[in-house]
Amino acid sequence: MESEEKSMETVKATVVELDEKHFIKIETGGEEINIPISEDKPNEVKSAFNKLITRIKEGAFEIRLEDIGQDLFSQVANEYVTQLNREIQEVRGEMKDYGLVED
Amino acid sequence: MKIDIHTHTKKCKSGDAPTRVITPADFCETIQSTEVGIVAITNHNVFDLDQFTEIKEKMGDDTQVWPGIELDVQENGVRGHLIVIVSPTMAEAFSGIVYDITKESTPDNFTTAIGQVLEKFDDFKPLYIAHYKQKTPNLSDEVLDKLMSGTANSGRVIKEVTNSISAGIYISHGHASIYGSDVHDWSTYEEQARDLPDLRLPVESFEHFCLLLEKDPTTINTILDKKVAEDLILTPFEDAIPLKLKVFNDINVVFGPKGTGKSCILKAIAKHYCDTGIDAMVYESASDRLDELFDTRGRDLSLNLNSHGINYCKDEIEVLREASEGGITSLTKYENYFRIKSTNKSAKKIKLKDIEPEEEGGAKRKFGEFNDGVKKTTDFLKFLEEHPSVKRELSKEEIVEVTRILSGLLERMSNREWEGYSGWKEICLLNSAIDKFRTEVERKTGAPAKPTTTGFREYALNRVRIEVDAAEIIKNVDTKIQVLKETVGSLGSNKGELELWTEFKFQNGTITDGSLNKLKAVNKGQQKTFVKTVREILKHAYKDNLFQHIANLNAIEDVEKIETVYELLLFKRYFALDGSPYSPSSGESSMVMLQKELETDKEVYILDEPERSLGNEYINDVIVPLIKERARAGKKVFLSTHDANIAVRTLPYSSVYRRHGPDGYATYIGNPFSNNLVNPNDEDDWLDWKKVSMRTLEGGEDAFGERGKIYGNG
Numbered sequence: 001m002e003s004e005e006k007s008m009e010t011v012k013a014t015v016v017e018l019d020e021k022h023f024i025k026i027e028t029g030g031e032e033i034n035i036p037i038s039e040d041k042p043n044e045v046k047s048a049f050n051k052l053i054t055r056i057k058e059g060a061f062e063i064r065l066e067d068i069g070q071d072l073f074s075q076v077a078n079e080y081v082t083q084l085n086r087e088i089q090e091v092r093g094e095m096k097d098y099g100l101v102e103d
Numbered sequence: 104m105k106i107d108i109h110t111h112t113k114k115c116k117s118g119d120a121p122t123r124v125i126t127p128a129d130f131c132e133t134i135q136s137t138e139v140g141i142v143a144i145t146n147h148n149v150f151d152l153d154q155f156t157e158i159k160e161k162m163g164d165d166t167q168v169w170p171g172i173e174l175d176v177q178e179n180g181v182r183g184h185l186i187v188i189v190s191p192t193m194a195e196a197f198s199g200i201v202y203d204i205t206k207e208s209t210p211d212n213f214t215t216a217i218g219q220v221l222e223k224f225d226d227f228k229p230l231y232i233a234h235y236k237q238k239t240p241n242l243s244d245e246v247l248d249k250l251m252s253g254t255a256n257s258g259r260v261i262k263e264v265t266n267s268i269s270a271g272i273y274i275s276h277g278h279a280s281i282y283g284s285d286v287h288d289w290s291t292y293e294e295q296a297r298d299l300p301d302l303r304l305p306v307e308s309f310e311h312f313c314l315l316l317e318k319d320p321t322t323i324n325t326i327l328d329k330k331v332a333e334d335l336i337l338t339p340f341e342d343a344i345p346l347k348l349k350v351f352n353d354i355n356v357v358f359g360p361k362g363t364g365k366s367c368i369l370k371a372i373a374k375h376y377c378d379t380g381i382d383a384m385v386y387e388s389a390s391d392r393l394d395e396l397f398d399t400r401g402r403d404l405s406l407n408l409n410s411h412g413i414n415y416c417k418d419e420i421e422v423l424r425e426a427s428e429g430g431i432t433s434l435t436k437y438e439n440y441f442r443i444k445s446t447n448k449s450a451k452k453i454k455l456k457d458i459e460p461e462e463e464g465g466a467k468r469k470f471g472e473f474n475d476g477v478k479k480t481t482d483f484l485k486f487l488e489e490h491p492s493v494k495r496e497l498s499k500e501e502i503v504e505v506t507r508i509l510s511g512l513l514e515r516m517s518n519r520e521w522e523g524y525s526g527w528k529e530i531c532l533l534n535s536a537i538d539k540f541r542t543e544v545e546r547k548t549g550a551p552a553k554p555t556t557t558g559f560r561e562y563a564l565n566r567v568r569i570e571v572d573a574a575e576i577i578k579n580v581d582t583k584i585q586v587l588k589e590t591v592g593s594l595g596s597n598k599g600e601l602e603l604w605t606e607f608k609f610q611n612g613t614i615t616d617g618s619l620n621k622l623k624a625v626n627k628g629q630q631k632t633f634v635k636t637v638r639e640i641l642k643h644a645y646k647d648n649l650f651q652h653i654a655n656l657n658a659i660e661d662v663e664k665i666e667t668v669y670e671l672l673l674f675k676r677y678f679a680l681d682g683s684p685y686s687p688s689s690g691e692s693s694m695v696m697l698q699k700e701l702e703t704d705k706e707v708y709i710l711d712e713p714e715r716s717l718g719n720e721y722i723n724d725v726i727v728p729l730i731k732e733r734a735r736a737g738k739k740v741f742l743s744t745h746d747a748n749i750a751v752r753t754l755p756y757s758s759v760y761r762r763h764g765p766d767g768y769a770t771y772i773g774n775p776f777s778n779n780l781v782n783p784n785d786e787d788d789w790l791d792w793k794k795v796s797m798r799t800l801e802g803g804e805d806a807f808g809e810r811g812k813i814y815g816n817g
Contacts (some may be wrong), residue, residue, distance in 0.1 A: 037434050043647070045431055046562065050645045053563050076437040080557060082459065087560040090464035094564055097468065098571050 009061040015069075015077045022073040024081065026063055028055045037076050052084075056092050057101055063088070104140035104306070105299040108232055109173070109186060109263065109283025112154060115147040115210035122288035127157040133289055134166055137296035141306060143188045143283070145171040148210040152198035159191065169309055170194040171230075172201055176242060177214040178249070183242035185250075186232040186263065187224050190309040197227060217246060221253040228256050230313065232281065235262035258317035267298060279316070303754040304776060305329075315776070323776045327351075330756060331737065339371035340364055346371075346770060347783060350741070351756040353734045357743040358750050358799060359761035363768060365743035368759060369709050372741050376707050383707040386700045388715040393692040396699070397591065397603050399676045401620060406584075406607055408669060414579050415667040419572035423640060424662070426653050429565040431558030439551040456540040460555045461530045470523030477520050480513045569653075570644035576637050579668050580609035591678065592695030592702075594687070595721045599680060601687060601695055606675045609668060610634055619673035625664050630671050632659050690716045694725070701729040707739045714746035727752045750800050751775075760795055771795075 013026045015037070022038035028051070035048045055061065065081045068074050095101045111123040112130055125133070134142055144155055150172045159168045171188035189197045200223050205213050220231075231250060234241040242250075251257045261279045284295050304326050306312045314322040331352040336345050346368070348355075357365045369385050376383035398404060408415055487493050487506060497505070534555065541552030587605040594601050608619060610627065612634035621627050636659065639652045656662065664670060677684045687695065693716040701708065708730075714722055730753055733740050744750050750758070760771040760780045771780035775792050782788035 035434075037437070040433050040435050042431055042433070045434065046428070047647050049431070049559055049562050050566075050647060052559070053566060053645045056563075072438065072441050075441045076434070079441070079553065080434070080437055083554070083557050084559055086460075086462050087557060087563075090462050090560050091563040091567070093464050093468060095567055098567060100567065100570065 009059060010064050011055075011061045013063045013065045013077075013081060014067055015065070015074055017073075022077075024065070024077045026052075028061075030055070035080070037073055037080065052088065053091070056088060056095060059102060060092060061088070104302045105138045105296060106141040106281075106302055106306075107139050107284050107296065107299050108141075108143045108169075108171075108188065108230070108281055109145050109285045110142055111146050111173075111286055112144055112158075113146045113149060113151065115149045117211055119147060120287050122290065123286065125289045127154060127161055129289070130158055131161045131166075133292050134162070137293055139166065139296050139299060140302070141167045141169065141312070143169040143171040143186070145173045145186045145188065145283075146210075147173050148175060148205055148208070148213040150198050150201040152194060155194055155198075159194075167191070167306075167308070170197050174220065175214045176217060176220065176246070178216060178242075178246045181243065181246075182214060183240045183246065184234040185220065185242060186230075187220065187227075188230040188232065188309075189224070189227040193227050197224075200224065217249045217253065221250070225254050225256070228313070229259065230309075230316075231260045232263045232283075233260070235264055235278075235280070237265050238263050238282075256313075259313055261316070267300070318777060320777060323774075327756065327774070327776075332756075335372065335375055337368065337371035337375060339367040340768075348759065348772065349757060350739060352737045352739050353757075354730060354740045354742070354753045354755040355757040355759070356750050356753070356755040357741070357759040357761065358745070358796070360763070360799060361745070363761035363763050365761055366711050368761070369711050369741060369743055372707075373709050381706055383705075383709055385709045385711050386697070386713070387711045388693045388697065388713065393687065393696055396696060397589075397676075397678075399603070399678070401605075401622065401674055401676050404605070404622065404674060404676065406622070406669075406672065408579075411582070411584055413582050413584075413668070414575060415669055416572075416576045416579055417667045419575045420666060420668075422568065422572045423576070423637065423653065424657055426565070426569050426650070428650050429558070429562045431562050432554045432556060436551060436554045440553045443550050453540055453544060455536060456544050456552065458533070458537055460534040460537050463527065463530050463534060464560075466523065466527035466530050470520065470527045473516050473520035473523050476516045477513065480509060480516060484509050484513065566644055566649065569649070570641065573637050573641035573644065576668060577634075577641055580611050580634055580671055582609070584608065588679075592698035593725050594680070594691050594694060595718075596724055601685065601691065602679045604677055604679045604684075608673045608675075610671045610673055612638055614673065616673075616675075619675050622672040622674050623664075623670045625661065625670045627673070629659055629661055630665070630673075633662065633665055634671060690718070693717055694721055697726060698729065701726070701733060705738065708733055708741065710740070710742040712743055712745065714744060714749055722746065722749060723752065745800060751796055758792060760790065760799070762799075 011026060011028050013024055016023050016025045016034075020038075021036065024035040024037055026033040026035070026048075031051055033048045033051045033055075034044070036044050062085050063081050065078055068078050092101060111119065112125050112127075113119075114121055114124050144150075144158070150170060152170075155168070155170050162168050169188050169191055170193075171186055174185050174187060176183050176185045204215060204219065204223055231254065233247055233250070235247075247260065247262070251260050254260065258279075261281050264280050264282050266282055281300060284292065284299060286292055286295065304315060304323075306315065311322065315326075332349050335348045335350055337348065338345050340346075350372075357368050359365055366385070373383045373385050394400070484506065487502065487509070493502065538555050541555065544550070545552035584607040587607070589603040589605075591601040591603050593599070606619075607622075608614060610630040610633075612631055614631070619627075621630065633656070636652060636656045640649065640656065643649045643652055659665075678687055679685055697710070697713050697717070700710070713726060717726065727749060730740055730742070730749070734753070742749065754775050756774055758773055758775065758780060760773070762769055762771070769782060769788075771782050771788075771790055773780035773789075773792055775796075778792045780790040780792050780795060
């Protein structure tokens with residue numbers, strides 16, 4: 001556990017606005033992951049989750065939200081990413097038990 | 104048991120090979136390494152009493168050693184060899200006589216004449232074994248006539264020939280014949296001994312052998328009486344006249360021309376045993392039943408996958424079929440939470456709702472590890488306490504020590520287990536309380552509660568389980584199952600063993616081999632689609648369209664019939680020879696079916712013309728030895744036959760001969776040892792077993808030709 005924490009990679013995330021719609025943009029180094037936060041689009045969120053699971057397989061990581069403002073969507077994003085990080089670690093633990101992670 | 108009436112232990116004559124010389128110890132060791140149970144020492148013109156005594160003592164009771172000599176007999180200017188063998192009880196006196204007649208000569212220049220032989224040895228009631236015809240230097244028929252007319256025991260004069268074939272031919276022409284090893288090189292004796300004559304009846308002594316040779320009825324009956332036998336009273340024929348048979352726990356043969364009711368007798372025998380509760384049925388050759396007998400179509404075929412380390416995957420298949428997409432937390436809930444701030448003062452005081460929930464999985468896994476460790480350690484301690492092997496391998500002190508260490512480990516792990524459990528449940532309680540308080544505050548104040556989860560965990564774990572289960576199914580259907588090979592039987596020494604091969608394969612989504620059959624009632628196309636779809640599910644476990652593939656799986660026709668990977672099995676069953684598929688001919692099918700019958704453990708074997716469709720070589724090499732082996736094991740073997748190879752080579756304890764003559768059908772019962780077949784209804788009506796066999800049985804001449812190997816009737 002200790003070694004995993006040491007090697008834990010940090011993945012940058014920012015809140016982006018596009019056409020008056022807000023997203024959490026997670027830059028995993030591979031495919032871009034966008035989570036819409038200003039409207040309910042469950043399929044897009046699920047699609048983002050699928051990419052996150054695939055990324056979990058490649059190695060431990062933590063999402064760090066940058067440039068957190070005081071606006072509503074920054075607060076939403078901050079809370080969401082906090083919870084997501086906790087859940088990513090839980091899922092990684094389970095996947096490790098099944099032998100599904102690479103390291 | 105085999106008999107060797109002609110051995111040498113010394114180089115007596117200058118022409119004798121030095122390899123004939125053997126020490127008493129080596130002689131005993133060599134003889135005992137063979138099946139020879141009776142051996143006569145017959146050196147050239149010499150009898151060494153000291154050596155004979157030493158050998159006899161060393162040999163013990165298992166092997167009979169008979170004293171003898173090979174004499175140079177000269178008659179009418181022609182020299183031939185005559186073996187004289189006497190009872191071991193007379194060895195000393197025999198030695199005296201040999202010394203008396205040979206003291207003036209050397210083994211090289213000693214000769215005697217029939218007159219002297221009779222004068223000096225006939226009182227011993229010896230066996231005279233004369234070199235005959237090809238066995239040189241031989242004695243002529245005139246000289247043998249002189250010996251026969253001069254001896255008081257003409258039944259004990261035997262002709263020694265070169266091999267079993269010659270012996271058989273002479274026997275069939277009424278000459279008492281035998282052959283011995285006449286060993287020249289003891290280093291090859293073991294191999295040579297394999298061809299020595301067999302003794303079909305137990306021979307207790309030299310005297311006993313002589314009585315059997317003379318076909319002494321009392322001696323033969325005494326032997327037969329010792330054999331386990333029973334009297335059967337049968338009514339095999341329509342005339343309902345009872346037929347009384349004495350049958351042995353050995354070979355019993357019914358023979359005679361076609362259409363004389365042999366099969367009826369066998370059926371009556373089978374009925375008799377069935378009526379008494381013994382499994383007995385008449386075996387009849389039917390080559391077309393081979394496929395049925397070995398179930399090549401796999402009607403009753405099954406396979407225990409666990410014994411091949413394969414998981415049936417029942418749960419995994421069920422999980423895949425019932426899988427559905429998990430829900431996630433709406434982002435609006437987060438937005439609403441931050442947009443509408445609670446103004447309720449009391450709500451603000453409730454801090455619990457603002458605490459972040461903690462991760463439960465790690466604590467749960469930690470508890471699980473110790474929980475598992477406690478269970479396994481407890482089980483192992485129980486094993487140490489109860490299993491007898493531990494008590495055998497470890498001393499009391501060692502058991503105490505290992506138990507002490509493991510008990511300490513158990514205590515520590517139990518403590519950790521409880522710590523883990525309480526830690527895990529503490530988090531569960533906290534998370535549950537946070538969730539509850541948030542919901543209650545939301546309900547009372549109308550202000551939305553902060554969501555406790557994004558839904559990622561449940562969503563991800565649902566897909567993880569799908570991946571794990573799909574991978575398990577694919578891993579198992581990709582397992583190679585070793586070809587199952589079963590020996591069917593021998594096709595003779597030149598062809599080898601026929602085997603039944605069963606190949607099992609899982610439909611892996613690509614198999615198109617039409618020769619493979621489905622094992623269960625699931626269409627091959629559906630099997631293929633099923634596995635291909637599971638592969639797609641595995642490939643798309645974390646793709647947006649995963650559940651389209653799950654839907655495709657459930658849309659397969661009769662998918663509900665595929666409950667486990669067992670329903671995905673294909674098989675091919677075929678006969679193989681030398682590792683390649685082989686279709687046995689009808690004759691070969693008959694061979695292996697008969698072998699299978701004889702190799703099945705039974706008390707009673709009833710074989711109706713087992714030779715049908717079989718070649719002589721196969722009957723001799725495979726079937727006759729199997730029949731004899733069953734007989735040696737004390738089983739009752741009944742067989743009807745036209746084949747001399749079976750009737751003569753097995754020398755049946757009981758022979759039933761059926762014939763149809765001018766007065767209708769008649770039955771004769773006898774055996775080859777007394778060489779007669781007697782009509783039970785008229786004791787004066789008897790036939791010569793040997794002559795009847797030779798006349799009635801196919802291949803009679805040849806069989807008798809070979810029959811010298813079995814010294815049961817001369």
